[in-house]
Amino acid sequence: MSPEKIRPQTASDTSRAFVKMHGLRNHFVIFDRRIDRRAFTKEDIVRICDAQVGVGGDQLLTIEHPSEQGSAAGADAAMRIFNIDGHEVSACGNATRCVAHLLLEETGGTELLLETGGGLLKCRRSGPMQVSVEMGPISGDWQNFPLAEEVDTTRLPVENGPLRDGVALWIGNPHAVYFVDSLAEIDLAKVAAPIQNHQLFPEGVNVGVAELVDAETIRLAVWERPGIATQACGTGACVAAYAARMRGLTKSDRFTVHLPAGALGIELIGDMAIMSGPVAYCCRGFVDCEETVYDFA
Numbered sequence: 001m002s003p004e005k006i007r008p009q010t011a012s013d014t015s016r017a018f019v020k021m022h023g024l025r026n027h028f029v030i031f032d033r034r035i036d037r038r039a040f041t042k043e044d045i046v047r048i049c050d051a052q053v054g055v056g057g058d059q060l061l062t063i064e065h066p067s068e069q070g071s072a073a074g075a076d077a078a079m080r081i082f083n084i085d086g087h088e089v090s091a092c093g094n095a096t097r098c099v100a101h102l103l104l105e106e107t108g109g110t111e112l113l114l115e116t117g118g119g120l121l122k123c124r125r126s127g128p129m130q131v132s133v134e135m136g137p138i139s140g141d142w143q144n145f146p147l148a149e150e151v152d153t154t155r156l157p158v159e160n161g162p163l164r165d166g167v168a169l170w171i172g173n174p175h176a177v178y179f180v181d182s183l184a185e186i187d188l189a190k191v192a193a194p195i196q197n198h199q200l201f202p203e204g205v206n207v208g209v210a211e212l213v214d215a216e217t218i219r220l221a222v223w224e225r226p227g228i229a230t231q232a233c234g235t236g237a238c239v240a241a242y243a244a245r246m247r248g249l250t251k252s253d254r255f256t257v258h259l260p261a262g263a264l265g266i267e268l269i270g271d272m273a274i275m276s277g278p279v280a281y282c283c284r285g286f287v288d289c290e291e292t293v294y295d296f297a
């Protein structure tokens, strides 16, 4: 096949232009809805995120014009975040860095304010392919999650095997953090899935399993909604650092959080977590949003 046959020259009526990026291998298919206003159906999202029939991604992101309220508060753009099951969620740390980098390249600036479902996030370029984001504030308010009933979020009553005495924290999305002695001995899917699906969390919860290596170093793996072990989780890293300090396991306010694909820097200032880490491009292209018919004849 000649390269021309496989290289799209222009977007056809049913296709949409995307860029795929990753932050520590947490990978995203990103669409700019400021340019192409068409929305995505749940089926589109599920298929686009599935590498076998679409592009492949941990989430689908759209860049949008800020809302009136966001604009008034100074937002430069807005981001919407969809999980691989098509459900919209309100926060993702690695996605925020990727979208902020795209927008900073567009403006040539060094700072911007990004509106998300979880609030307005201040982002800044912190190196050639590095972005820092003020991700907080972090809270333990049970009504945010929501929880099926009021419980002490600092001592979660939901346990499974080695995951005991967890902390529930909100950073635009819900997390349950459990400290263990050795992360290497944990079968993440096996121990975290029953907690994610526990009736206390009617909308599910991202489950972080953390090992405090020393006062400033955490090893972390996150079983994200809707049931995937990602290579990195930015919001998870922020709440793990916050939980370690809240629990009195350390007095530090600067952390290196090691995730399966690499490290994020987390700085805590009061309830605010500043997350710093890398971004990278994967590819650009067009993806079809019509129902696809396969002919194997």
Ligand SMILES: N[C@H](CCC[C@H](N)C(=O)O)C(=O)O
Residues within 6 Å of the ligand: 026, 083, 089, 090, 091, 092, 093, 094, 095, 173, 174, 206, 224, 225, 226, 230, 232, 233, 234, 235, 236
């Ligand atoms: N990987 C993301 C978190 C996505 C959370 C999402 N899966 C949810 O359901 O809240 C991060 O870097 O923060």
